[in-house]
Amino acid sequence: MGTPAPQQIWGTLSQAERDDAYNNTKAVANSADIAAARDAASAAFRARLPQHLDVAYGPAPRQKLDLFPAADAGAPCLVFIHGGYWQRNARELFATYAEGLAAAGWSVALPGYTLAPEARLTDIVAEIGAALDWLKGSGPAHGIAGPLVISGWSAGGHLAAFHLGHPAVAAGLAISGIYELGPLRDTYLNTALRLTDEEIATLSPLRLPVVNKPLAIAYGTREVPALIHDARTFHALRAGAHAPGPLVPVAGADHFTILASLSQPDGLLARAARSILADAL
Structure with a gap:
């Protein structure tokens, strides 16, 4: 499988090879089983803590948050x-x-957002910004008043990296993200995304000024090469600008199993979140 950089390599790939370069589901044979187990575990967790679910931060149907406030409102x-x-x-x-992180005494907020093609990527980015604005202004009324660490996986990793500069955010943990959008326009993903030149230029974290806040950049060592390349390149860009935050390779993890280490208080990604916040304070 080829990678999207350097550009001359990307240019030699067939359409099928370009599609495969970003097809995480195809790359992980048991991804459907992992997703099914994730969905069941998530439903059980929400059922145990239903008090602050489906909290609207905007008028659209998916502009809602699931909130899991800690006992201490000032917790991260x-x-x-x-x-x-x-x-x-x-x-x-x-x-x-x-x-x-909830077991470790943190609060957690999960924002939803309108999906493409109903929303353009520009709109999706704006919705996450609106969710952060809401958390800053209305979070304390729901028991969330501590520093925010923005995180996300895959497309969520991109959105987390993009919003690191939001004034409410103290630090970030981007997991398996896409930080250069240009190659996506040459893949099956663009049918829904319909990326424009302006969106690629203004929404790709690798093309934007470096935000000088702590950001941990995680990837699985068994991810598709395109995502490994993006993670390493983004970290190198930030390191070159002396921006704080480690590169966190998760040994043996693929695009789907990497998140398991966020589910345990002592998991690698849970520890990375605590560490990156400590760097910010």
Whole structure:
């Protein structure tokens, strides 16, 4: 499988090879089983803590948050954004990944967002910004008043990296993200995304000024090469600008199993979230 960089390599790939370069589901044979177990665990977790679910931060149907406030309103809060290439999945399916940090005394907030093609990526980015605005202004009324650590997986990793500069955010943990959008226009993903030149230029974290806040960038060592390349390149860009935050390779993890270490209080990604916040304070 080829990678999208350097560009001359990307240019030699067939359409099928370009599609495969970003097809995580195809790359992980048991991805459907992993997703089914995730969905069941998330439903059970939400059923145990139903007090602050489906809280609206905007008027659209998917502009809602699931909130899991800690006993201490001043505790840190992980804001976890789901993935699905901006066109699949929902916040409700990812509640299980709140369990690790919730058990460690953190609050967790999971924002939803309108999916493509109903929304353009520009609109999706704006919705996450609106969710962060809501958490800053209205979070304390729901028991969330501590520092926000923005995180997300896959497309959510992109959205987390993009919003690191939001004034409400103290630090970030981007997991298996896409930080250069240009190659996606040459793949099956663009049928729904319909990316424009302006969106690629203004929404790709690798093309934007470096935000000087702590950001941990995680990837699985068994991910598709395109995502490994993006993670390493984004970290190198930030390191070159002396921006704080480690590169976190998760040994043996693929695009779907990487999140398991967020579900346990002592998991690698849960520890990375605590560490990156410590760097910010």
